Amino acid sequence: MARHVAGPEIERLIQFLGKLPGLGPRSARRAALHLIKKKETLLGPLTRAMAGAYDTVGVCTVCGNVDTIEPCTLCRDTSRDGSVLVVVEDVGDLWALERAAALDARYHVLGGVLSPLDGIGPSDLAIASLLERCRAGTVREVVLAVNATVEGQTTAHYITDQLAHLAEAEGVAITVTRLAHGVPVGGELDYLDDGTLAQAMRARTRI
Amino acid sequence: MARHVAGPEIERLIQFLGKLPGLGPRSARRAALHLIKKKETLLGPLTRAMAGAYDTVGVCTVCGNVDTIEPCTLCRDTSRDGSVLVVVEDVGDLWALERAAALDARYHVLGGVLSPLDGIGPSDLAIASLLERCRAGTVREVVLAVNATVEGQTTAHYITDQLAHLAEAEGVAITVTRLAHGVPVGGELDYLDDGTLAQAMRARTRI
Structure with a gap:
């Protein structure tokens, strides 16, 4: 930011939100502002949900989930x-x-x-x-x-x-x-790549 | 979700992340997974930043910032x-x-x-x-x-x-x-609406 608009707590919030996939610097600012505006209905519950996840979530030693x-x-x-x-x-x-x-x-x-x-x-x-x-x-x-x-x-x-x-x-x-290759359900042939179309044709099934 | 894949802590995290502007249900899941994977480098710091914001941020009674x-x-x-x-x-x-x-x-x-x-x-x-x-x-x-x-x-x-x-x-x-109306800096005339172009022409300045 060109100038310091708000306190370091807000800047830090924007900085870390920007590291989420799907949020760039601009949308991180929008998300931060949204969180601050919905302090009781979103910022609080989300903070608690994240703290809960931090405390309890781990990787399954059997399957990796x-x-x-x-x-x-x-x-x-x-x-x-x-x-x-x-x-x-x-x-x-x-x-x-x-x-x-x-x-x-x-x-x-x-x-x-x-x-x-x-x-x-x-x-x-x-x-x-x-x-x-x-x-x-x-x-x-x-x-x-x-x-x-x-x-x-x-x-x-x-x-x-x-x-x-x-x-x-x-x-x-x-x-x-x-997994089978083929035409995605709801997909349009015109938009599919040649490889997928060729595979789908080769693996055609009787109806 | 069609079936219960993970514990309620993760479901709750996904649910609240999906309320952020710019994150739909699909990107909320991606964000939740990203947070869980980067537990120490992102989930922890972001949780602390949000808790900090929750505790300290308020609306200025003078200007509303x-x-x-x-x-x-x-x-x-x-x-x-x-x-x-x-x-x-x-x-x-x-x-x-x-x-x-x-x-x-x-x-x-x-x-x-x-x-x-x-x-x-x-x-x-x-x-x-x-x-x-x-x-x-x-x-x-x-x-x-x-x-x-x-x-x-x-x-x-x-x-x-x-x-x-x-x-x-x-x-x-x-x-x-x-604020002045006109052509955005870097904007292409071809993509501008008629109203903006008309305003920009009316307010033309000597170079």
């Missing part, structure tokens, strides 16, 4: 099919699949993707713990629900190789699957 | 020209003018605009306190820096009338001005 209990709600849920393990890059992907109620299975969060350029190798991801869970014997299928990016696909290939090795060396037979 | 001291930093600043009063709708507008270092004057925040449809009349805005400040004798000019909307202009007209009445009844002579 974030939750307030350990193991997490999903790992404790006995109604889920423990023979299917859905592997995701990030907790956000897990949440997205859960919102879609895509499958009543268990999850494994990798915590990223292989990216040699960024110095991220297999030991930086939760791949060893994934193989450990597969070795335990309950898992029959691993769904590689990684993003359809180059890094995501590289990671999927690496995990497929590791699981094949596990099958050879230790006789752990696991089916590896991936 | 928000600040941690009373009267506010701007009202205390003796280097400012006390003979010019810049009237704005909202604290956000005050901040914008200060960032632009538009004028070293004093401010008066109305807290909104006249809007009969929404039931907002003169008594709902800080108009009486504005006239009181003008009556005190130091003010020579009132700049009506309200938005160029119908409500903003209606409010400007109302205040101009009130100040004219003050001049007649009590001999308080105050010049009332408004």
Whole structure:
């Protein structure tokens, strides 16, 4: 800011709000002002919610989900099919699949993707713990629900190789699957990229 | 959310983050996840900044700015020209003018605009306190820096009338001005509305 408009408490609030994804410097100021105006109905409750999250939230040591209990709600849920393990890059992907109620299975969060350029190798991801869970014997299928990016696909290939090795060396037979490619529901063909269209055509189904 | 993915602390965090301007349900989830991942570097500091703001920030009884001291930093600043009063709708507008270092004057925040449809009349805005400040004798000019909307202009007209009445009844002579209309700096003529272009042409200046 060109000049000091308000006290350091407000400046600090704007500064930290600006670090949230989706909020730039301008919208951080708007958000700060909104919070200050709604002191009792928003600033107070949000502060308490954040303090609550700070005190209670942790990463599940089994699957990598974030939750307030350990193991997490999903790992404790006995109604889920423990023979299917859905592997995701990030907790956000897990949440997205859960919102879609895509499958009543268990999850494994990798915590990223292989990216040699960024110095991220297999030991930086939760791949060893994934193989450990597969070795335990309950898992029959691993769904590689990684993003359809180059890094995501590289990671999927690496995990497929590791699981094949596990099958050879230790006789752990696991089916590896991936999400289907195709036209998004509600999507318009005209706006889709060629790769998706070609995949959707190749995988066409009888109606 | 279709299913309960995580503990109530996280759901509550997402719910309140979604009430910030600029964050919808999807970006609120992303923001919550970002906060949880950056627990020590962002969630903690932001929580403390918000608690600090909650404890210290208030509305200045003189001008309506928000600040941690009373009267506010701007009202205390003796280097400012006390003979010019810049009237704005909202604290956000005050901040914008200060960032632009538009004028070293004093401010008066109305807290909104006249809007009969929404039931907002003169008594709902800080108009009486504005006239009181003008009556005190130091003010020579009132700049009506309200938005160029119908409500903003209606409010400007109302205040101009009130100040004219003050001049007649009590001999308080105050010049009332408004911000110039014209082409925004860096703006392209092709994208401007007709009203702005017409105003800019009418108010053309010699170079």
